[in-house]
Amino acid sequence: MAHKTREGYFESARELKSRILEGTFPREMKEQFDRMLEHFGQSPIIVRSSSLLEDAFGNAFAGKYESYFCVNQGTPERRYELFEESVRRIFASTMNEDALTYRLQRGLDQHDEQMALLVQRVSGTYRKHYFFPEVAGVGLSYNPFVWKQGLNPRAGMLRIVFGLGTRAVNRVENDYPRIVALDAPLVKSHGGIADARRFSQHDVDLLNLDDNRFHSLSLMQVIHEGVEARLDLIGVRDEETSERMRSAGRAGQDVWILTFDELLSSTDFTAVLSRMLKALEGVYRHPVDIEFTANFNAEGRLQVNLLQCRPFQTKGQKAQVEIPEKIPKKRVLIRQEGNFMGGSVSQSLARIIYIDPKGYTKLTLSEKYDVARLVGRLNKLIERREDMPTAVFGPGRWGTTTPAMGVPVTFSEISKIAVIAEIAYRDGSLIPDLSFGTHFFQDLVETDIFYMAIYPEKENVFFNTGWLESLPNRLLELLPQEGRYAEVVRVYDVREKDLRLASDVVNQKLICYSAS
CATH class of the missing domain: 3.30.1490.20 (ATP-grasp fold, A domain)
Incomplete structure (x- = not known):
């Protein structure tokens, strides 16, 4: 055949x-x-x-x-x-x-x-002419990618949303589910009301019974239509935005931020999910990955429904890696705390593919798709990842379906990459997504790809793009026909620089530096 x-x-x-x-x-x-x-x-x-x-x-x-x-x-x-x-x-x-x-x-x-x-x-509830669950999400019984020092990876984690769970299992554009560490449910990976507003869920997936189709509505529209929801448990009023809207003559519209804090702190939701995950892990004798919904029954009690369970392919927690502290700044490409997934690693790098954020934002829609296909062709040139360990750096989200949010590659176009870096860029909506629990996350885990999100303007983040830009761009040596994108897509051979990536998941520290 x-x-x-x-x-x-x-x-x-x-x-x-x-x-x-x-x-x-x-x-x-x-x-x-x-x-x-x-x-x-x-x-x-x-x-x-x-x-x-x-x-x-x-x-x-x-x-x-x-x-x-x-x-x-x-x-x-x-x-x-x-x-x-x-x-x-x-x-x-x-x-x-x-x-x-x-x-x-x-x-x-x-x-x-x-x-x-x-x-x-x-699993869900009829609400007017819509059908969807109160809460849905993904649960992992073991979280090897804790984002804060002191969190216990064996406690597991959740990724939860309001509405259908499609927004929990997929990376969704301009939307952020709530990430929950089950040993510290109220600890967030961001801080402040501005971050809570930005890094939260803004749209709701549901089934429209009148149109007979899957539908996505803005949270504001769901609230405006008077669709029944326990907003007191899953959100907080955004008084600041509501006041701005009133001042602009748009009175009468309530604005909410979905935090799920009350659900996590005043109900037995996290306790039930913790017990469920540990029971399933015990039966499977292996960490598990589940999909679930939660609905309120006729008595007002929260009822959790298990939809799917499968073994979770985790690499486990490796031994602590020593992070060198006295590397001169001129030899450091990245130094940061947190915002990485992949455990503790010590990895040599031979090649870097760098998508210039400023140049990328100036491209047309079709040109951004061209860049994604170009990355795929560079990926195919790697015969064995072990012989040519390669890192890709790009603005926003790798694998997005919306080019304005990042580089729209498919997984097969980055399948031979060793390290993926997502760079936050202040122009546009180019913001990384720490996508614990998504299908994208599973791809990274199963193929042993290390992930990091780089926020250059944050404290405790040093990103030395000047070090990269001092190196010659090898793109045309590898793909001579791609000259039109040479200013945006840069390929650096770093073997002579002895570039190394080291991360310590216990202390949440990461450095990428030249050892020569």
């Missing part, structure tokens, strides 16, 4: 994907689909992938295959049509480039990927 050959692995997958999307089901299977939909009635459902490789120990496949919400309203014929389309798209997702790259990296490219489906009733 051509797909199992080295030459045809990716190429033939495109044709296979197309054929799956155009495929039909036999009559007896359609009859079973009909009976199942009759069982669910008009309750919203979600169709999830459930393959043998995906559900086995050792391979999380986080986000590699699709899941689809079916709002499940309308005529039986329309409901069936949308369900069948979801099934085809899930089967076709086995031929996505990211999924193929993942299987190749994990030595699974010669295995038959046998796909099954899991159809679940969506």
Whole structure:
């Protein structure tokens, strides 16, 4: 079969994907689909992938295959049509480039990927013509990437949102779920009302029963429409913004910031999740990753529902790494405290791919996509990560779907990278996202990619871009046809500089420096 050959692995997958999307089901299977939909009635459902490789120990496949919400309203014929389309798209997702790259990296490219489906009733509550849970999120029973000294990684962590959990499992543009360390639930990775306002959830994912589709609404619109919500538990009033709006003649609009502080401090929510995570970890005999919802029942009590559980592929907590303190500033590329994921490491670097933030913001939309594809081509030039350990530095979020927020690469375009750095840049919305618990996070963990977020204007952060810019740009030596982007995409060979990255997760310190 051509797909199992080295030459045809990716190429033939495109044709296979197309054929799956155009495929039909036999009559007896359609009859079973009909009976199942009759069982669910008009309750919203979600169709999830459930393959043998995906559900086995050792391979999380986080986000590699699709899941689809079916709002499940309308005529039986329309409901069936949308369900069948979801099934085809899930089967076709086995031929996505990211999924193929993942299987190749994990030595699974010669295995038959046998796909099954899991159809679940969506956990939530009817609110006007919407349907969604009060709280949803992701939980990890072990958090090897604590962001503050003193936090216990074995206590686990949560990533929670208001509404459907899609905003917790994915990196969502201009939105930040609440990150919760279960041993210190009220400790935040930022401080002050301005940061709380900025680094919080601004939109809500829900199912629109009238339109029969998945929908995202702004939090302000949800509040303005009078949709029932326990805002007293999940948010605080933003009096400052409300006053500004009143002064501007926009009276009558309440503004809230979703902090979840009251939920975390005055209910048994964190205690229930802690017990659930530890019980599941005990049964699996391995750290676990869960998806959950929480809704208030008729008696007003919070009820937590477990939606999914799988082994969490963690590298564990490595031995403490000694951070050199007396390196001259001129030999230091980065020195900072916190804002990194990947545990304690001591890593040599051979190459740096640097996307100049100022130059990137001036590019057109299509040019930003060109830069992402260019990074992918540079990634493909790396035969073995061990022989050419490479770091990519770029503005905002790597892997975003919105180029204004960062560089829109796919995971397959950074799969051979050793270190990813996201740089906060003051122009535009180029802000990193410490994405603990997302599918992007799982990709980094499973492929052993170290992550850091760099905030150059913060205290205790030293980022020496002048050191980089003093080196020659090797882009045209590697890809001679890419001259038009040589001012924005810079490739530095740092082998002669003996560049080293050292991080200490216990003391939350990091340095990248030249040892020669």
